[in-house]
Amino acid sequence: xxxxxxxxxxxxxxxxxxxxxxxxxxxxxxxxxxxxxxxxxxxxxxxxxxxxxxxxxxxxxxxxxxxxxxxxxxxxxxxxxxxxxxxxxxxxxxxxxxxxxxxxxxxxxxxxxxxxxxxxxxxxxxxxxxxxxxxxxxxxxxxxxxxxxxxxxxxxxxxxxxxxxxxxxxxxxxxxxxxxxxxxxxxxxxxxxxxxxxxxxxxxxxxxxxxxxxxxxxxxxxxxxxxxxxxxxxxxxxxxxxxxxxxxxxxxxxxxxxxxxxxxxxxxxxxxxxxxxxxxxxxxxxxxxxxxxxxxxxxxxxxxxxxxxxxxxxxxxxxxxxxxxxxxxxxxxxxxxxxxxxxxxxxxxxxxxxxxxxxxxxxxxxxxxxxxxxxxxxxxxxxxxxxxxxxxxxxxxxxxxxxxxxxxxxxxxxxxx
Amino acid sequence: xxxxxxxxxxxxxxxxxxxxxxxxxxxxxxxxxxxxxxxxxxxxxxxxxxxxxxxxxxxxxxxxxxxxxxxxxxxxxxxxxxxxxxxxxxxxxxxxxxxxxxxxxxxxxxxxxxxxxxxxxxxxxxxxxxxxxxxxxxxxxxxxxxxxxxxxxxxxxxxxxxxxxxxxxxxxxxxxxxxxxxxxxxxxxxxxxxxxxxxxxxxxxxxxxxxxxxxxxxxxxxxxxxxxxxxxxxxxxxxxxxxxxxxxxxxxxxxxxxxxxxxxxxxxxxxxxxxxxxxxxxxxxxxxxxxxxxxxxxxxxxxxxxxxxxxxxxxxxxxxxxxxxxxxxxxxxxxxxxxxxxxxxxxxxxxxxxxxxxxxxxxxxxxxxxxxxxxxxxxxxxxxxxxxxxxxxxxxxxxxxxxxxxxxxxxxxxxxxxxxxxxxxxxxxxxxxxxxxxxxxxxxxxxxxxxxxxxxx
Ligand SMILES: Cc1cc2nc3c(=O)[nH]c(=O)nc-3n(C[C@H](O)[C@H](O)[C@H](O)COP(=O)(O)OP(=O)(O)OC[C@H]3O[C@@H](n4cnc5c(N)ncnc54)[C@H](O)[C@@H]3O)c2cc1C
Ligand SMILES: Cc1cc2nc3c(=O)[nH]c(=O)nc-3n(C[C@H](O)[C@H](O)[C@H](O)COP(=O)(O)OP(=O)(O)OC[C@H]3O[C@@H](n4cnc5c(N)ncnc54)[C@H](O)[C@@H]3O)c2cc1C
Numbered sequence: 001x002x003x004x005x006x007x008x009x010x011x012x013x014x015x016x017x018x019x020x021x022x023x024x025x026x027x028x029x030x031x032x033x034x035x036x037x038x039x040x041x042x043x044x045x046x047x048x049x050x051x052x053x054x055x056x057x058x059x060x061x062x063x064x065x066x067x068x069x070x071x072x073x074x075x076x077x078x079x080x081x082x083x084x085x086x087x088x089x090x091x092x093x094x095x096x097x098x099x100x101x102x103x104x105x106x107x108x109x110x111x112x113x114x115x116x117x118x119x120x121x122x123x124x125x126x127x128x129x130x131x132x133x134x135x136x137x138x139x140x141x142x143x144x145x146x147x148x149x150x151x152x153x154x155x156x157x158x159x160x161x162x163x164x165x166x167x168x169x170x171x172x173x174x175x176x177x178x179x180x181x182x183x184x185x186x187x188x189x190x191x192x193x194x195x196x197x198x199x200x201x202x203x204x205x206x207x208x209x210x211x212x213x214x215x216x217x218x219x220x221x222x223x224x225x226x227x228x229x230x231x232x233x234x235x236x237x238x239x240x241x242x243x244x245x246x247x248x249x250x251x252x253x254x255x256x257x258x259x260x261x262x263x264x265x266x267x268x269x270x271x272x273x274x275x276x277x278x279x280x281x282x283x284x285x286x287x288x289x290x291x292x293x294x295x296x297x298x299x300x301x302x303x304x305x306x307x308x309x310x311x312x313x314x315x316x317x318x319x320x321x322x323x324x325x326x327x328x329x330x331x332x333x334x335x336x337x338x339x340x341x342x343x344x345x346x347x348x349x350x351x352x353x354x355x356x357x358x359x360x361x362x363x364x365x366x367x368x369x370x371x372x373x374x375x376x377x378x379x380x381x382x383x384x385x386x387x388x389x390x391x392x393x394x395x396x397x398x399x400x401x402x403x404x405x406x407x408x409x410x411x412x413x414x415x416x417x
Numbered sequence: 418x419x420x421x422x423x424x425x426x427x428x429x430x431x432x433x434x435x436x437x438x439x440x441x442x443x444x445x446x447x448x449x450x451x452x453x454x455x456x457x458x459x460x461x462x463x464x465x466x467x468x469x470x471x472x473x474x475x476x477x478x479x480x481x482x483x484x485x486x487x488x489x490x491x492x493x494x495x496x497x498x499x500x501x502x503x504x505x506x507x508x509x510x511x512x513x514x515x516x517x518x519x520x521x522x523x524x525x526x527x528x529x530x531x532x533x534x535x536x537x538x539x540x541x542x543x544x545x546x547x548x549x550x551x552x553x554x555x556x557x558x559x560x561x562x563x564x565x566x567x568x569x570x571x572x573x574x575x576x577x578x579x580x581x582x583x584x585x586x587x588x589x590x591x592x593x594x595x596x597x598x599x600x601x602x603x604x605x606x607x608x609x610x611x612x613x614x615x616x617x618x619x620x621x622x623x624x625x626x627x628x629x630x631x632x633x634x635x636x637x638x639x640x641x642x643x644x645x646x647x648x649x650x651x652x653x654x655x656x657x658x659x660x661x662x663x664x665x666x667x668x669x670x671x672x673x674x675x676x677x678x679x680x681x682x683x684x685x686x687x688x689x690x691x692x693x694x695x696x697x698x699x700x701x702x703x704x705x706x707x708x709x710x711x712x713x714x715x716x717x718x719x720x721x722x723x724x725x726x727x728x729x730x731x732x733x734x735x736x737x738x739x740x741x742x743x744x745x746x747x748x749x750x751x752x753x754x755x756x757x758x759x760x761x762x763x764x765x766x767x768x769x770x771x772x773x774x775x776x777x778x779x780x781x782x783x784x785x786x787x788x789x790x791x792x793x794x795x796x797x798x799x800x801x802x803x804x805x806x807x808x809x810x811x812x813x814x815x816x817x818x819x820x821x822x823x824x825x826x827x828x829x830x831x832x833x834x835x836x837x838x839x840x841x842x843x844x845x846x847x848x849x850x851x852x853x854x855x856x857x858x859x860x861x862x863x864x865x866x867x868x869x870x871x872x873x874x
Binding site: 141156222 | 651652653696697698699700701702705706721723724726727728802803805807808809810813816834835836848849850852853855856857859860
């Protein structure tokens with residue numbers, strides 16, 4: 001659709017799509033830095049994002065020096081933003097992105113166009129659905145993600161089942177145990193297709209401590225039941241057929257960015273992260289757009305996303321100061337790789353403009369456990385090389401500065417050796 | 418229920434039964450539709466490809482061909498008045514090797530003999546110009562412009578809602594168990610009430626043979642369900658093909674199709690798996706993986722798109738070829754059996770056909786029938802969220818509003834299950850599959866989804 005065809009109804013300096021952890025910290029920091037008109041657009045009836053339904057600790061330690069539960073933390077983030085003079089539009093969904101920072105909005109009152117000097121996408125992450133995990137079997141109701149369960153339990157006061165099983169063994173799967181305990185129930189089992197618990201080794205004893213039986217290395221997992229979940233069946237690591245009578249399935253983890261807006265827009269999307277392609281400043285392929293928070297990659301902690309919001313705010317202020325209304329057309333040199341153990345790297349490219357205020361680390365996503373050396377080269381020259389060890393889903397970082405300081409004339413090649 | 422005696426008793430609330438109820442109601446008869454499940458569209462009509470077929474590849478001179486073509490024509494005639502959408506995709510039948518190429522002329526000739534006059538052979542270059550994302554390995558093919566995409570659920574719902582708006586009665590959770598005919602009237606015993614009527618039309622789909630046996634003591638056919646699994650790709654993948662992509666059929670099946678949906682997704686499927694179970698619509702990973710591979714072979718771009726959903730449908734197939742439509746003359750009974758893989762297209766034609774078989778009767782057709790209120794779910798036409806005053810958007814992936822959900826829950830045929838609500842509004846059917854909205858939906862519905870037995874008009 002052509003932007004000129006419809007009237008632009010409103011203007012603002014910076015529009016932030018998504019009022020979760022990153023969006024709110026970013027907006028607050030922009031105001032602290034003196035940006036006049038900062039608008040956060042949030043599609044839910046309340047801002048705060050995912051922490052609103054994480055009814056557990058630990059949130060806020062780094063940000064506010066206090067140990068908080070998710071809902072309190074979310075409220076605090078909203079309050080800080082409002083105090084700083086951020087306009088938070090709730091119950092308003094962004095339904096389209098147009099070149100140059102023009103957004104389609106929809107709310108109960110109608111549709112509108114908003115034009116901003118810069119737009120920041122902070123739409124967060126969600127867990128993979130059973131379909132995305134290719135889980136077989138019947139399709140009864142009663143199969144929910146951890147986030148959905150938390151919403152049902154902590155925000156809606158619902159009790160969807162009494163003896164569920166948990167699929168997945170990430171950190172969030174352990175939260176699922178805690179959410180069940182909040183209901184006074186103990187999940188029957190935690191089931192993982194990988195060979196071992198995905199959450200860090202530190203947490204390996206956790207399911208057993210909570211009285212939850214752990215099955216790892218399972219095959220051919222199926223859900224059974226017509227009007228309700230009645231059972232799950234699988235083959236255990238020894239090839240034995242197991243069937244568990246259960247009334248619900250929590251499909252947990254395998255986070256992926258909520259990138260619907262990007263898929264449907266002109267912005268370039270990275271199939272590796274599932275989020276937008278960004279440069280070292282968090283700028284998207286259209287430099288009127290930035291991105292921050294877990295939309296960039298799945299998935300970091302709230303503390304990380306909060307910090308990322310603050311850092312991105314500073315980059316945006318610098319960007320506006322430098323380029324004004326018309327942002328630079330950035331032609332980043334890609335950071336590329338072909339090693340099968342690598343799944344993604346953020347940022348996906350390095351734009352001219354150097355290192356001032358840029359990300360200091362690159363974030364890597366692994367396809368499978370790896371231990372060895374990471375080597376970054378450009379035009380055959382080694383820019384950096386160092387030890388790297390990590391596993392899928394875990395945080396894996398490498399310094400970005402050596403790459404930013406090199407005067408690049410060719411793409412950066414990452415190799416695992 | 419105010420009235421327990423009807424002119425016509427329709428057994429089964431699949432798309433065929435819904436079309437039947439509409440036809441006889443508009444023809445002036447009093448109609449009751451009996452559905453064993455808590456909600457309609459619980460059988461074969463729950464999961465199909467949603468193509469409105471032209472019949473170009475149907476068996477020549479068959480009842481199936483006649484009903485498909487009549488159904489197609491009636492849909493084109495009535496859809497605007499009923500506010501039912503059409504996505505005019507056309508279909509491309511594609512050959513991927515020399516052997517398949519060799520089969521094309523016969524297929525085209527068959528289509529032309531079937532009266533589909535606008536089939537056009539296309540060169541490889543023409544095909545790739547029209548669908549630039551197709552794999553370069555395509556060899557040739559032809560175009561069938563009349564194959565289009567419709568809404569598989571709203572279509573059937575609207576047929577039934579129009580019947581109800583004009584006096585028909587819907588009985589859900591009413592399984593027909595047995596019955597007898599006294600020479601003038603049928604008395605049917607159901608799991609709910611007893612009900613009487615002059616004519617019985619068995620549209621029980623996957624259970625057609627069982628219902629025939631229960632009511633007539635015998636069945637002339639035996640249902641052998643044929644499962645079809647599908648993958649639904651992300652809406653963004655819909656830009657990869659604007660046409661229905663059909664393979665060259667084999668003796669057994671039409672093969673794996675790539676098909677846009679009216680909701681903006683891209684479907685890959687169905688498989689054809691014969692089975693005994695009439696209820697097992699499960700999917701399995703191996704098959705889903707192979708569907709993804711097949712899809713990628715035809716449209717390599719699919720590799721970078723996510724899957725949104727997977728589902729399976731059961732075709733009411735039987736060993737004998739063709740539809741098993743039979744009138745039992747001295748018993749005021751018609752059995753509409755084995756409407757296997759084209760029932761969505763043929764439904765309106767079948768209804769007309771059955772009416773002809775039963776004769777005109779002394780009913781007076783309605784002159785100006787009521788139109789039902791219709792939910793607009795097509796991604797290619799205006800949606801509810803685009804008009805102000807919708808409350809909130811509850812399901813963000815499919816942009817389903819609170820106003821739509823409330824309307825459906827308060828409407829003449831409220832859903833009885835989450836599945837039913839999904840089919841009526843599309844909540845929880847998008848990219849996140851309910852991650853964001855399932856809790857809100859559960860809260861809105863509260864105890865409203867499990868409701869009493871009966872909705873009289
Ligand atoms: C189930 C689950 C459990 C988690 N548990 C923890 C935990 O215990 N501890 C922890 O540290 N981290 C946890 N996380 C990680 C979580 O993503 C981060 O804590 C943090 O919330 C990320 O912040 P964000 O701003 O990137 O995204 P979010 O907080 O998710 O915020 C995104 C916001 O964008 C809005 N939005 C999306 N699309 C649109 C649109 N089109 N228009 C308008 N608004 C839109 C959403 O409604 C949402 O409010 C969890 C994540 C999930 C999914
Ligand atoms: C994979 C697949 C793909 C398809 N693709 C297409 C397509 O693209 N185009 C097309 O036109 N067609 C397609 N079809 C075919 C189409 O879906 C079917 O032909 C159609 O749904 C059959 O409808 P029906 O009403 O005969 O049966 P059903 O939908 O099975 O309806 C029968 C109903 O009767 C009820 N019932 C059963 N027993 C009793 C009883 N004793 N008492 C009361 N009620 C009873 C059942 O609960 C059910 O609701 C496809 C089918 C499948 C499975």
